[in-house]
Amino acid sequence: MSEPMEMDDDQTVLTDEARRSKFVLHLAQLVHRGGTVEEQHAARAVVVVPERPSYLPAILLATAGVAFFLTVGGVVFLLAAGAALVGWHRKLVAGVAQVRLLVRIDELGRVSEMELGRSQAA
Structure with a gap:
């Protein structure tokens, strides 16, 4: 049936x-x-x-920042990596x-x- x-x-x-x-x-x-x-x-x-934010750009920026920090040694790159991850996390939590x-x-x-x-x- x-x-x-x-x-x-x-x-x-x-x-x-x-x-x-x-x-x-x-x-x-x-x-x-x-x-x-x-x-x-x-x-x-x-x-x-809720819109699903893309985390790939933030992860790529953070990875590039850590890689530059390890090769060049500039603290600015490490701070940029942290800022990319914090920005992504805020966007994720806010669910705007x-x-x-x-x-x-x-x-x-x-x-x-x-x-x-x-x-x-x-």
């Missing part, structure tokens, strides 16, 4: 129960990441998730920006996310 139905072009159409289950699992993943579901109607929902997403699922069970906008956390 909950088996997928076949379409003419060999694409599998999921039943309503299977689509709903997959959709709820995707929403649960977003909530686990720290998001909140603002509204939900059938196969679409608006979810607010939030992203509003429109999450939808189609008949084939493909979940899509579309960014509606960004806002500052209160």
